[in-house]
Amino acid sequence: MKIEKIHHVAYRCKDAKETVEWYGKMLNMDFILAIAEDHVPSTHEPDPYMHLFLDAGDGNVLAFFELPTKPEMGRDPNTPAWVQHIAFKVKDRDELIAFKEHLEANGVEVLGVTDHSIFHSIYFFDPSGHRIELACPDPEEEAMLAKLDAVKWDMLEEWSKTKKAPKHAEWLHEKELSTI
Known part of the structure; x- marks a missing residue:
């Protein structure tokens, strides 16, 4: 048995229409499907919802639920805002840079470009407060990924024992981490 791919990833949103329009305008995602019901199919709980599906490219689907009868959404106060995010790859x-300029021209505050050595990223938040990352590969990505692949199990084993950052991939940070 083997998983083929992610069918969709679903998050909650504050406003269904605003979410569809924002992802369309800011990230050029097409609105592909909406489902709305008064009962949750899996639990049969009476609870109206709007379920949206957006084309995130290459067969990837990003979905959202608007839940008008539930308390206002929040985030886990024990998890830093930078941890939970959705990352999309750009060419x-x-x-x-074009996305960064487009987002900023439309009033979105953008952090970065951040150089992670194997890829470069920008970060921003959607209207519901979800952190979004756009990442592009570094020209040397393939060679770096091969080096990281060779040490991944050793790194995991060391981390599981010490809970301290292993030094197997220190070479990644030889390039100065920078924000432009």
């Missing part, structure tokens, strides 16, 4: 650094 290259030129495209990443």
Whole structure:
């Protein structure tokens, strides 16, 4: 048995229409499907909802639920805002910069470009407060990924024993981490 791919990833949103319009305008995602019911199919709980599906490219689907009868959504106060995020890949650094300029021109506050050595990223929040990352590969990504692949199990084993950052991939940070 083997998983084929992610069918969709679902998050909660504050406003269904605003979410569809924002992802369309800011990230050029197409609105592909909406489902709305008064009962949750899996639990049969009476609870109206709107379930949205957006085309995130290459067969990837990003979905949202608006839940008008539930308390206002929040985030886990024990998890830093930078941890939980949705990351999307873009073609290259030129495209990443174009997205950054587009987002900023439309009033979205953008952090980065951050150089993670194997890829470069920008970060921002959607109207519901979800952190979004756009990432492009570094030109040397394939070679770096091969080096990381060779040490991944050793790193995991060391981390599981010490809970301290293993030094197997220190070479990644030889390039100065920077924010432009």
